[in-house]
Amino acid sequence: MKLMKPIGMIDLHCDTLIKNPTPKEGLGYNGAHLSLTKMPVGTRWAQFFAIFIRDHLRGPEAEAWFDNYADYFDAEMQRYSHLVRPCRSFADIEAAFEEGKFAAVLTVEGGAALGGRFEQLAHLYDRGVRSMTLTWNGPNELCSGHNTDEGLSDLGRRVITEMERIGMIIDTSHLNDRGFDELCELAERPFIASHSNLRSICNHKRNLTEEHFKEFVRRGGLVGLNYYKPFVVEDSNFNTFEDLFRHVYRMLELGGEKVICLGSDYDGADIPPILDSVEKSLLIKENFVKLGLSEEVADDIMFGNAYNFFSRHLK
Secondary structure (H helix, E strand, O other): OOOOOOOEEEEEEEOHHHHOOOOOOOOOOOOOOOOHHHOOOOOEEEEEEEEEOOOOOOHHHHHHHHHHHHHHHHHHHHHOOOOEEEEOOHHHHHHHHHOOOEEEEEEEEOHHHHOOOOOHHHHHHHOOEEEEEOOOOOEOOOOEOOOOOOOOOHHHHHHHHHHHHHOOEEEOOOOOHHHHHHHHHHOOOOOEEOOOOEOOOOOOOOOEOHHHHHHHHHHOOEEEEOOOHHHHOOOOOOOOHHHHHHHHHHHHHOOOOOOEEEOOOEOOOOOOHHHOOHHHHHHHHHHHHHOOOOHHHHHHHHHHHHHHHHHHHOO
8 A cells, every 4th residue: 555645644652651641631731742732633643652661560560560551541542532543453543544533553662561471462462552662771571672682582582473473563672682683583574663763873772783774674664763862863962853864864875765764752762852842743854855855755754654564564
């Protein structure tokens, strides 16, 4: 399926769910980077909402943490049903757009949400989770982030295979280099990095090596640009669109024209004033065009690349 003139935005990652807004504010009215009432009405906007599992949470405590925020997500989707529709498939996203609503997809940041139990993956899927990072910064029962060089565990390998079987999209953001290489040996379906930049432009272990980025190009995956200052420029002094565009320019040189999309990391990161509120995201397109991108490539980064990916892989 090819969308000729994509209008809108798809953002693969925010942490707004665990920002702990008061019940009065919720997802609709709050002081966070992202609130539903700040999102421009009339745009075709799909937002992926992560339940972030903190590194110290394990076992039943991690499972309970997940369920608490999944309940919160469901309640807020009902509360603001006039603005947003929860989506578990690409057809649901299309339906949200047809209704003039925002599309919301539930994800998990950190495979510790499984509590170390393989069977918990089915529970996450039943609750609506359609993508999951395997880890956060440290090790868990599946693998590890950049704090160590541990690879995939036996449970991690089983979970990856099952995620592919049931149609839960693997998200490699936070996965360390060894884990990424081992995933590439195992995975048979395209995967994403929901909020990761290039290490060659900003030398941080959380960013992707150029060889790893080429895997997304080869496999037809997605890489979402992260607005977090230390992942954009090495001195954290990210304050211009040119700073973010340097990652885009190199990604395009590496063949990533149909791979690049957005992964803001809203409400989970220190973001500069030029992008520190959700309505400012639409400024990315006009600034990237000013910096030399064609309208078509800019539209694909904002919307089209992710739209086309999920039309194929979010069933």
